[in-house]
Amino acid sequence: MESVGNLILYFVVALVIVVCSVLTVTTRQILRSATYLLFVLFATAIIYFQMDYAFLGAVQIAVYAGGIVVLFVFAILLTHQPGKDAQRIESSRRVLGAVAALLGVAVCGYALFTYANFCGRQLAQMPELDIAKIGTWLLSTDKFGYLLPFEAISVLLLACIIGGVVIARRR
Amino acid sequence: MPLSYTIAVIAIPLLMFLFLGLVGVKMDKKLTGVLGTIGMLITTVLAYGVALTYFFGADQGQMADGVRSAVVVFNPDWLSFTKTLVVRMGIMLDPIAAMMLVVITTVSLMVHLYSLGYMCDHHGHAEKGFQRYYAFLALFTFSMLGLVVATNLFQIFIFFEMVGVSSYLLIGFYYQSPAAVHASKKAFIVTRLADLFFLLGIMILSFYTGTFDFDKLVFGPEGANSLEVAQSAIASSHGATFLGCSVMAWALTFIFIGGAGKSAMYPLHIWLPDAMEGPTPVSALIHAATMVVAGVFLVARLFPLYVIEQGAMEIVCVTGAFTAFYAAAIACVQSDIKRALAFSTISQIAFMMTSLAVSSAQGGLIEIHGGHGLGFMASMFHLFTHAMFKALLFLCAGAIIHAVHSNENSQMHGLHKYMPITSIAFLIGCLAIAGIPPFAGFWSKDEILVACYAKGMGWGIWMSMVAGMTAFYMFRIYFLIFHWRQHEVHTEHAPSDQPWTMTLPLIILATISVVAGFVPAHDLVTWDGRELHTQLNWTVAGSSVLIACIGIGLAYKMYFKENELPDKLQARFSGLWEAAYRRFYMDELYQFITHKVIFQGICKPIAKFDRGIIDGFFNLLAAATGQAAYGIRRLQNGSIQSYVYLYLVGALALAVITMVCVLI
Amino acid sequence: MNLTLLMYLVPSLIMFGCGVYGFLTRKNMIAIMISLELMLNSVDINFVVFNRYLFPEQMEGMFFTLFAIALAAAETALALAIIINVFRVARKVDINQLTKLKF
Numbered sequence: 001m002e003s004v005g006n007l008i009l010y011f012v013v014a015l016v017i018v019v020c021s022v023l024t025v026t027t028r029q030i031l032r033s034a035t036y037l038l039f040v041l042f043a044t045a046i047i048y049f050q051m052d053y054a055f056l057g058a059v060q061i062a063v064y065a066g067g068i069v070v071l072f073v074f075a076i077l078l079t080h081q082p083g084k085d086a087q088r089i090e091s092s093r094r095v096l097g098a099v100a101a102l103l104g105v106a107v108c109g110y111a112l113f114t115y116a117n118f119c120g121r122q123l124a125q126m127p128e129l130d131i132a133k134i135g136t137w138l139l140s141t142d143k144f145g146y147l148l149p150f151e152a153i154s155v156l157l158l159a160c161i162i163g164g165v166v167i168a169r170r171r
Numbered sequence: 172m173p174l175s176y177t178i179a180v181i182a183i184p185l186l187m188f189l190f191l192g193l194v195g196v197k198m199d200k201k202l203t204g205v206l207g208t209i210g211m212l213i214t215t216v217l218a219y220g221v222a223l224t225y226f227f228g229a230d231q232g233q234m235a236d237g238v239r240s241a242v243v244v245f246n247p248d249w250l251s252f253t254k255t256l257v258v259r260m261g262i263m264l265d266p267i268a269a270m271m272l273v274v275i276t277t278v279s280l281m282v283h284l285y286s287l288g289y290m291c292d293h294h295g296h297a298e299k300g301f302q303r304y305y306a307f308l309a310l311f312t313f314s315m316l317g318l319v320v321a322t323n324l325f326q327i328f329i330f331f332e333m334v335g336v337s338s339y340l341l342i343g344f345y346y347q348s349p350a351a352v353h354a355s356k357k358a359f360i361v362t363r364l365a366d367l368f369f370l371l372g373i374m375i376l377s378f379y380t381g382t383f384d385f386d387k388l389v390f391g392p393e394g395a396n397s398l399e400v401a402q403s404a405i406a407s408s409h410g411a412t413f414l415g416c417s418v419m420a421w422a423l424t425f426i427f428i429g430g431a432g433k434s435a436m437y438p439l440h441i442w443l444p445d446a447m448e449g450p451t452p453v454s455a456l457i458h459a460a461t462m463v464v465a466g467v468f469l470v471a472r473l474f475p476l477y478v479i480e481q482g483a484m485e486i487v488c489v490t491g492a493f494t495a496f497y498a499a500a501i502a503c504v505q506s507d508i509k510r511a512l513a514f515s516t517i518s519q520i521a522f523m524m525t526s527l528a529v530s531s532a533q534g535g536l537i538e539i540h541g542g543h544g545l546g547f548m549a550s551m552f553h554l555f556t557h558a559m560f561k562a563l564l565f566l567c568a569g570a571i572i573h574a575v576h577s578n579e580n581s582q583m584h585g586l587h588k589y590m591p592i593t594s595i596a597f598l599i600g601c602l603a604i605a606g607i608p609p610f611a612g613f614w615s616k617d618e619i620l621v622a623c624y625a626k627g628m629g630w631g632i633w634m635s636m637v638a639g640m641t642a643f644y645m646f647r648i649y650f651l652i653f654h655w656r657q658h659e660v661h662t663e664h665a666p667s668d669q670p671w672t673m674t675l676p677l678i679i680l681a682t683i684s685v686v687a688g689f690v691p692a693h694d695l696v697t698w699d700g701r702e703l704h705t706q707l708n709w710t711v712a713g714s715s716v717l718i719a720c721i722g723i724g725l726a727y728k729m730y731f732k733e734n735e736l737p738d739k740l741q742a743r744f745s746g747l748w749e750a751a752y753r754r755f756y757m758d759e760l761y762q763f764i765t766h767k768v769i770f771q772g773i774c775k776p777i778a779k780f781d782r783g784i785i786d787g788f789f790n791l792l793a794a795a796t797g798q799a800a801y802g803i804r805r806l807q808n809g810s811i812q813s814y815v816y817l818y819l820v821g822a823l824a825l826a827v828i829t830m831v832c833v834l835i
Numbered sequence: 836m837n838l839t840l841l842m843y844l845v846p847s848l849i850m851f852g853c854g855v856y857g858f859l860t861r862k863n864m865i866a867i868m869i870s871l872e873l874m875l876n877s878v879d880i881n882f883v884v885f886n887r888y889l890f891p892e893q894m895e896g897m898f899f900t901l902f903a904i905a906l907a908a909a910e911t912a913l914a915l916a917i918i919i920n921v922f923r924v925a926r927k928v929d930i931n932q933l934t935k936l937k938f
């Protein structure tokens with residue numbers, strides 16, 4: 001039996017996610033779209049905290065909310081005149097997109113409700129997870145070690161930095 | 172090997188061809204001609220050396236037991252397909268090959284020399300393509316020499332083709348004239364058709380006998396033609412038949428068709444008159460003296476096989492006899508000097524063919540062994556003498572054409588006064604071909620007639636009649652050109668004898684034409700290598716001279732002085748005259764068969780089928796592919812969003828399918 | 836009432852659907868990137884909740900979310916750099932107007 005606080009938190013989070021996701025893609029002002037995205041990301045971070053992955057939640061807030069959304073805002077402000085709305089999307093395109101998205105949701109939802117017998121699982125007890133453990137795992141080569149993806153990601157980030165520099169350089 | 176230098180006889184023209192063909196363009200025109208002539212002179216001297224050594228040499232190795240045997244100078248493997256199927260390329264000398272070496276090199280040298288003068292305009296400047304001309308002459312000489320010394324059928328075939336090619340190139344030498352181009356195409360196509368049969372014949376023959384080599388097909392252990400060997404070669408077919416005839420008869424007939432194509436036997440003769448579009452010296456070399464006797468040479472080469480396979484020999488005999496008459500009849504009315512000479516050539520070659528064919532038909536093996544291979548000897552002898560005097564006649568014709576710029580008799584009349592040397596040379600040639608003693612033609616033609624009479628009275632009379640026609644039409648030409656009436660000189664360039672390069676060959680050939688009859692051919696070129704003891708058959712000789720004189724007399728009466736008689740006769744027998752003048756409509760018949768029957772009836776529907784259905788199918792495929800590509804091009808529009816849309820649809824479809832499958 | 840796995844999956848699914856819709860319909864490249872982020876985020880949630888509910892002793896889901904966040908950051912940074920550059924050249928960011936490299 002869950003605590004009532006937890007339940008309320010869940011419903012708030014779910015509501016925020018659903019509403020803000022929809023608003024993100026339907027609003028015509030791109031800056032608002034970025035703001036709604038920010039709310040979605042925060043709500044996601046709260047889910048991570050609920051799952052007891054405190055580090056992951058922190059990363060989510062720091063990188064996504066703090067980094068990526070700021071980047072978006074910068075990009076939007078650089079490329080748009082403030083207050084000018086985007087063009088209205090023609091309705092045929094909207095309908096097509098909505099149909100595709102709804103179909104996808106319907107198929108996946110149907111599959112979830114029909115086949116996924118694991119969906120009714122309760123939250124189980126989880127061993128204590130502290131930052132030191134995560135650090136050790138990230139840099140270990142054991143069975144649950146993630147050194148290789150870690151290094152791959154670091155190389156990717158390096159490439160990104162170089163790419164960013166090259167692209168942004170003034171010609 | 173004492174005769175190993177024979178290879179030089181073959182190699183020098185080849186090298187000359189390569190040299191003149193590759194480097195000649197950069198050189199002075201006259202220089203190339205002189206070089207070519209010098210090369211040919213060396214070749215001729217060597218060839219004479221080879222022939223003299225072979226016939227009279229101190230080395231009597233080839234004269235074992237009184238048999239003049241073939242000498243294989245060398246014979247390396249050229250293509251070894253399997254252990255048994257080996258094609259060799261070699262040089263073999265036997266009496267006819269040695270004789271042919273002399274004939275070819277002599278005439279070729281004369282033509283080389285003559286062309287130095289002939290292939291120039293009136294200011295003595297060499298014509299365009301002079302180097303090319305000499306290169307082709309060398310190529311032809313090489314091919315022809317390679318043909319006569321061939322050691323096997325395959326080699327003969329290869330050189331046969333090369334001779335055909337060089338003939339094609341030389342007929343079409345004036346490639347800017349449409350007539351020459353058509354003539355060269357015609358010659359090439361007709362001889363190709365014949366060569367197809369030749370190849371078939373070779374394949375059939377070698378399939379059953381298992382060899383291409385003459386020394387296995389016809390040469391006995393003594394190195395001379397042997398009927399026993401030929402008999403066993405024929406027997407190797409084990410009596411296999413096709414359509415009621417033995418396969419060997421088919422093979423030999425096919426080979427004869429190949430030879431008939433080259434030798435312009437009826438009905439494959441149609442290319443030869445048109446081939447006169449080539450330069451006149453070329454006509455002298457190729458279409459009178461050498462190439463056209465390749466067919467005769469071929470039959471002579473396989474002579475023992477033909478002797479055994481009498482059916483094929485009968486075909487040769489009938490074809491020859493008919494062609495001789497047919498061509499002589501046409502020659503009587505032709506107004507173009509070169510065409511008339513061309514038909515005369517056809518007729519004379521037919522004489523040789525007939526002579527070859529009758530010689531074996533005398534009643535089988537025993538008599539031939541007994542020394543009655545007269546026809547063979549006569550044929551080869553006539554080949555020799557004919558080459559000389561026909562080349563002479565053609566070269567004279569060339570000199571006349573060069574002087575009056577026309578091929579038509581009507582433009583020539585009365586040239587006797589202006590061109591005395593040419594006139595005398597032409598007269599000698601005419602006397603020789605008519606068979607007046609002591610000129611060359613008498614001796615050879617007389618022996619042909621003897622051989623024909625030996626086969627049967629009818630054959631003899633037929634051939635005697637043709638001989639009489641020969642005398643008539645030759646003297647008709649002679650009188651029309653040199654007498655008939657006074658030549659009207661309309662230009663300041665009165666016709667005259669030509670420069671020494673052109674008259675010297677005439678004189679040499681005229682001399683040969685006078686004395687060639689005294690060559691002891693019956694000792695030298697017999698079919699079995701033994702000496703043939705003959706003596707003049709006075710009845711035949713006398714009658715043939717009489718007939719020739721009648722022919723000449725008739726021609727004298729009709730054509731010596733301008734008179735009405737020819738026109739009257741022409742009007743009287745206008746149908747016949749017209750038919751003969753149009754060569755009995757053979758060309759029209761060919762035209763009809765090829766154009767109306769083959770092209771319209773067969774080729775057009777096939778072409779339609781090809782274009783409509785075969786091509787149409789692939790065009791349809793291409794068009795359908797193109798249209799489909801055009802249609803689906805829209806999918807590749809570069810818009811990420813539509814790609815994602817399609818991807819999504821696909822993924823959803825897969826998911827649905829999976830679920831449906833799980834449900835079922 | 837218990838918080839089951841399903842209850843976390845449904846908002847995630849809706850988020851993903853919104854991302855798809857946005858990706859398919861928006862013309863602005865930045866808006867498209869935002870939709871992409873939505874989709875990525877929904878996937879991250881899935882990773883985490885599956886990990887937490889089904890295999891609480893293991894950490895794969897969490898770590899891959901971690902890496903996915905890093906990837907998303909890198910990708911966004913690069914994409915935005917490109918978009919800004921394109922804007923600098925063409926003065927527009929609408930995807931249906933940028934056809935210079937087409938065909």
